[in-house]
Amino acid sequence: MSELNIQETTQYRITELMLVTKFGYIDIKDKFEELNIFDSMLNQSMSGNILIRDAVGLSEQLLFDGSEVLIVKIGKDEDELMIKKSFRIYKQSNRVPVNQSSEIYVLHFVSDEYIFSLQQKVQHYYNLTYSEAAVKIMSDYLGIKKFGIYSSSFGVRNILVPSLEPLVALQWFATRAVDEKQSPGFIFFENRLGFNFTNLSTLFSFPSLTRVNFSAKNISDNLGEEFTGARSFEVITQNDFVRNTKSGVYAGKLIAFDPLTKTIQEQQHTFKEMYEGSDHANKNPNVSLIKNRGGLFQTQMFESRIVTYPFFGNRRNSDFIKENYPTSVSLDEDTENYKFQREAIFQNLFSKRVKLVLPGNFKLSSGFCIDLDVPKRGVLADGENPFDSSLYGKYLIVATRHIIRPNMHEVVIEAVTDSANYKDKNNNTVFTSTVDQEKAANYNE
Amino acid sequence: MNNNFYGMWIGTVEDRNDPLKLRCRVRILGVHPESRAQVPTEALPWASISCPPSSMLSQMMPKEGDMVDGYFMQGNPDFPVVTGVIHGIRLEDQNRSIGFNDPRTKAQIDAAPKTGGDVVYPGRALGAPSLPYVGLENLTLLKQTTIHRANQNRKHVCDVAGLMKRSAALARLKFSEIMDSIRTAIKAVLKALGLTPSGETSYWIEQAKKLARELKDIARKISEIADLVTVIVDFAKRVRAMIDFILGLPAKLYALLKQCLAELIASLTSGFTELFSLSGKTDFSEAIAVFNDIKKSAGEVYTAGLKIVAAPVAIVEALTTPASASGVAAAGETLTTYLSTVNPTSTTTDFTKFTTN
Numbered sequence: 001m002s003e004l005n006i007q008e009t010t011q012y013r014i015t016e017l018m019l020v021t022k023f024g025y026i027d028i029k030d031k032f033e034e035l036n037i038f039d040s041m042l043n044q045s046m047s048g049n050i051l052i053r054d055a056v057g058l059s060e061q062l063l064f065d066g067s068e069v070l071i072v073k074i075g076k077d078e079d080e081l082m083i084k085k086s087f088r089i090y091k092q093s094n095r096v097p098v099n100q101s102s103e104i105y106v107l108h109f110v111s112d113e114y115i116f117s118l119q120q121k122v123q124h125y126y127n128l129t130y131s132e133a134a135v136k137i138m139s140d141y142l143g144i145k146k147f148g149i150y151s152s153s154f155g156v157r158n159i160l161v162p163s164l165e166p167l168v169a170l171q172w173f174a175t176r177a178v179d180e181k182q183s184p185g186f187i188f189f190e191n192r193l194g195f196n197f198t199n200l201s202t203l204f205s206f207p208s209l210t211r212v213n214f215s216a217k218n219i220s221d222n223l224g225e226e227f228t229g230a231r232s233f234e235v236i237t238q239n240d241f242v243r244n245t246k247s248g249v250y251a252g253k254l255i256a257f258d259p260l261t262k263t264i265q266e267q268q269h270t271f272k273e274m275y276e277g278s279d280h281a282n283k284n285p286n287v288s289l290i291k292n293r294g295g296l297f298q299t300q301m302f303e304s305r306i307v308t309y310p311f312f313g314n315r316r317n318s319d320f321i322k323e324n325y326p327t328s329v330s331l332d333e334d335t336e337n338y339k340f341q342r343e344a345i346f347q348n349l350f351s352k353r354v355k356l357v358l359p360g361n362f363k364l365s366s367g368f369c370i371d372l373d374v375p376k377r378g379v380l381a382d383g384e385n386p387f388d389s390s391l392y393g394k395y396l397i398v399a400t401r402h403i404i405r406p407n408m409h410e411v412v413i414e415a416v417t418d419s420a421n422y423k424d425k426n427n428n429t430v431f432t433s434t435v436d437q438e439k440a441a442n443y444n445e
Numbered sequence: 446m447n448n449n450f451y452g453m454w455i456g457t458v459e460d461r462n463d464p465l466k467l468r469c470r471v472r473i474l475g476v477h478p479e480s481r482a483q484v485p486t487e488a489l490p491w492a493s494i495s496c497p498p499s500s501m502l503s504q505m506m507p508k509e510g511d512m513v514d515g516y517f518m519q520g521n522p523d524f525p526v527v528t529g530v531i532h533g534i535r536l537e538d539q540n541r542s543i544g545f546n547d548p549r550t551k552a553q554i555d556a557a558p559k560t561g562g563d564v565v566y567p568g569r570a571l572g573a574p575s576l577p578y579v580g581l582e583n584l585t586l587l588k589q590t591t592i593h594r595a596n597q598n599r600k601h602v603c604d605v606a607g608l609m610k611r612s613a614a615l616a617r618l619k620f621s622e623i624m625d626s627i628r629t630a631i632k633a634v635l636k637a638l639g640l641t642p643s644g645e646t647s648y649w650i651e652q653a654k655k656l657a658r659e660l661k662d663i664a665r666k667i668s669e670i671a672d673l674v675t676v677i678v679d680f681a682k683r684v685r686a687m688i689d690f691i692l693g694l695p696a697k698l699y700a701l702l703k704q705c706l707a708e709l710i711a712s713l714t715s716g717f718t719e720l721f722s723l724s725g726k727t728d729f730s731e732a733i734a735v736f737n738d739i740k741k742s743a744g745e746v747y748t749a750g751l752k753i754v755a756a757p758v759a760i761v762e763a764l765t766t767p768a769s770a771s772g773v774a775a776a777g778e779t780l781t782t783y784l785s786t787v788n789p790t791s792t793t794t795d796f797t798k799f800t801t802n
Contacts, residue, residue: 123478125488160488162450162476162522259493259518260467310524325464333523 009227009359010408016073019089021062028052033104033405037072037083040399041366044167045111045190048087055102064092070109074404075362083192083362083402088115111190113142117167126159127331130177133159134170134188134197141166148193149367151202153177153186158331170197176338183277184338185345191365200349201279203367203396210363211371212356232357233374235391236414239286239351247347248305250287250298254340256311261321263314267336271299274341275348275418281369281394282419286352288431291438309339349418354395360409366397370415389422450476450520455531457545458511459486468493469507471515471525472544479544486548492525493518508557510539510547 017035019026028050037048050070052058062068068089075082087109095105120141126133131153138144155178161169170188174197177186185200210228244250254267275285289297298304312332315321322329354372358364374391376384395415403410456473463469468491477484492515494506507513512531518524539546549557 123476123484125484158488158490160477160484160490160522163478260465308519310518310521321465328464333521335521 009229010410012074012076012360012404012409014074016071018071019062020069020071020086022067023062026058026062028058031056031058035072035074035402035404037402037404038400039189039191039366041187041189041191041396042398043189044117044171045114045195046085046087047108047110047114049093049106049108051104051106053098053102053104059092059095059103059105064089064107066090068107069112070107074409076360081362086112088112090115113144113190113195114167116142117165120166121163122161122166122169123163124161126161127156128159129153129156130159130173130186131197134173137161137166137169137173138195138197142195144195146194148191148196149198149202150196151179151186151198153199154180154182155334156331157333170195173197175342176333178334178337179278181277182334182337183274183345184342185278189366191367192362193365193367196367198367199278200345200396204279204281204369204394206369208369208371208394210361211373212358213373214375227359227361230356230358230372231410232355234355236353236355237351238353241290244287244347244351245298245301245304248307248340248344249348249351250304251300251302252305252307252340252344253302254336255306255308256313256336256339257308258311258314261314261318265311265314265336267340268302269340269344271344271348274344277341278345280419281396281417282421284420284422286348286418286420288433290433293438293442297432305340305344307340309335311335311339345418349396350398350416351418352420353398353414353416354391356413356415358411358413360402360404360411362402362411364397364400364411364413366399368397369394370397370413371395372415390420393417393419393421450517450522453514453516453528454525455512455514456525458507458509458513458527459489459544459546459548461506461508463491469527471513471527473525474545476522477544481542481544481548484544486544490523490525492527495526495528508547509549509554 014029017027017029017032019028031052031054033051033053035048035050037046039046066089070087070089072087073082073084075084088111089107089109091108093106093108095103097103122137122141124137126136128136129152131151135147135150138147153173157176159173161172164172167188174186174188175184177199178184179186179199179201181201183199183201186197187199188195188197190196213225213229214233215225215229248269250271252269254269255264256267257264271285271287275287287299289299291297292301311334312329313334313336315332316329356372364370371394372392374388375386376388380386395417397413397415399414401412403412454473454476456471456477458469459472460470470486470489471492472479472484472486472489477489492513495515507527507530512533513527514529514531515525515527518526541548541550547554
């Protein structure tokens with residue numbers, strides 16, 4: 001980033017910040033106190049809010065009836081470090097008087113696609129893969145021309161969208177789509193690239209956007225290094241064993257049933273099988289093995305989570321069905337491939353989540369990876385790895401908040417990972433509990 | 446994420462021709478669109494049928510155009526389950542060009558399986574549909590009986606007795622009315638004949654008109670009675686067929702149904718007896734005497750009325766007599782003879798009157 005022409009890392013340039021109303025364009029560059037722009041892998045679309053200090057009676061003149069559009073074109077000095085997008089203003093917060101001549105209020109905005117989506121329902125039949133159907137909905141129902149990252153899902157299905165808003169339908173597709181390895185890690189979300197229908201393996205396969213350093217600030221002349229330096233770092237969640245167990249991260253079973261073939265089938269799922277179904281950011285899994293007092297590892301405890309759900313899989317084994325209704329068996333939903341696994345995979349993904357504050361950088365957006373060089377705490381011995389092995393590595397950005405104030409631009413990032421780079425002293429990548437630990441667990445007896 | 450697929454839904458059956466003979470396709474309100482261009486009937490998911498465990502009729506497949514309710518199994522919209530058919534009064538004709546209506550053409554409706562078809566699945570072989578035992582085609586009555594094929598234990602065959610009693614009571618009421626009318630008519634005729642003609646043409650014309658009106662009314666009521674007789678004859682035919690059926694059963698089952706048969710015959714006898722038990726008498730002499738009186742005044746009325754009296758007598762005799770297979774055969778011949786002479790065209794039983802189509 002040394003090619004940047006800006007003088008300070010939080011500097012930015014507003015090219016356009018305008019309200020488009022029934023009365024025309026209104027420039028609000030000098031009227032805002034703070035502009036926040038959010039994107040998240042867990043949300044269908046981008047959104048934000050802008051705090052206005054109004055000393056000209058703007059609110060009274062414009063009514064803010066939901067028809068207003070906010071045009072944003074803000075950047076550093078490269079195209080890729082710029083956000084250029086229009087949003088619909090959908091709500092005005094309480095108007096708080098500051099003094100006799102001015103007031104402040106917040107205008108909330110969201111992508112126009114979101115508003116358009118709210119006004120429709122998809123009740124449509126597709127004989128396509130979920131990813132192909134997703135493209136159809138994006139173009140046919142939402143008029144989206146700017147697609148982001150796209151990954152193909154596996155298998156043509158009979159898809160009948162049951163009266164869902166287009167964006168909800170796309171998320172619904174993502175929950176049911178599986179890749180070629182039958183792994184259900186698909187997600188649908190909007191980021192700075194546009195709308196994305198992709199899976200975790202694809203996102204993890206991209207190289208990191210940047211390497212975030214944790215060096216001391218204001219001691220380097222290298223603006224690029226300052227630009228990628230974390231101003232704040234916090235571990236939000238890390239390895240909640242109880243929650244992971246309840247979510248089936250380690251093990252569980254699906255009791256799949258089909259009244260048509262009168263079959264009940266129990267499928268056991270283990271961490272290994274689910275983990276190996278997709279690619280990951282780092283080399284090693286983030287789960288260690290802990291033996292319980294029954295002498296079994298948590299990955300062998302299949303009653304940790306039990307899901308009961310209808311499935312169609314056994315119909316392929318019925319000669320009667322194959323003979324009388326052969327076309328049905330290849331197009332039926334494969335609920336057994338996603339119903340249990342999806343929650344476990346995403347719970348594990350979110351089990352390690354960190355929050356960072358970086359100098360404003362529009363390149364950073366949900367769905368991209370970054371490397372975190374989290375330093376080790378304490379005094380380093382000679383030749384010791386300077387990074388905290390429990391934290392450093394590649395992370396996936398799941399949410400960003402760009403905070404733009406008249407005098408600075410920062411970005412708050414939430415990033416997650418489901419893998420790690422650590423090894424134990426014997427160079428093992430997966431830890432197992434020790435005899436001492438097992439004894440300690442039974443200490444009371 | 447909208448996951449609002451729990452709870453009950455309402456929909457319309459659009460297809461029951463499941464290749465697996467077990468399910469139907471339902472267009473569900475609020476979930477599927479009205480437009481068949483958008484979602485054709487063939488794209489609707491197959492809905493399983495959930496039946497009450499103890500009802501004979503529970504295994505009947507809803508038909509196209511029926512409004513049904515149900516739920517999505519575990520909230521999965523690919524897996525609808527129909528729990529019931531909601532009956533009602535249709536105000537508008539079906540519009541087959543849009544959803545939520547019976548999509549079939551008249552030819553398809555005519556060609557659709559009806560009650561009375563053949564059994565398709567013989568048993569509970571592995572790999573073949575088991576429950577419901579009765580697919581659409583199996584929704585039939587045993588030939589010429591009210592015994593439903595789904596009724597594996599042959600229960601409820603005495604239902605016909607209740608129907609007989611109700612019909613007999615109705616017929617008795619109507620018959621009482623007609624007898625009153627006939628008496629009134631006879632009085633009018635006799636009164637007219639007892640007067641000396643005075644040459645007043647207008648008076649006779651008036652009397653003739655009055656007589657004509659009375660006779661017309663009588664003819665209409667006799668016509669109604671004739672319809673009822675046809676119904677009774679149908680019942681009698683069924684009873685007769687049931688006798689055939691029962692006599693053909695193994696001894697054990699015969700014993701099981703013996704009581705049922707006894708009640709049927711008793712009901713039949715009672716029904717006809719009550720039908721003609723005017724003025725508390727149990728013979729038909731008064732009725733026949735009345736018709737003889739009418740014969741003098743109105744030949745047309747006599748002809749129709751005599752049929753009414755004669756037919757049930759023959760039937761009751763035929764059906765109460767048999768106690769063996771040969772007796773049944775004889776009764777059958779009597780019945781056949783009667784039916785061929787009285788009203789050959791109306792003897793075909795329309796079972797749809799008594800069963801759900």
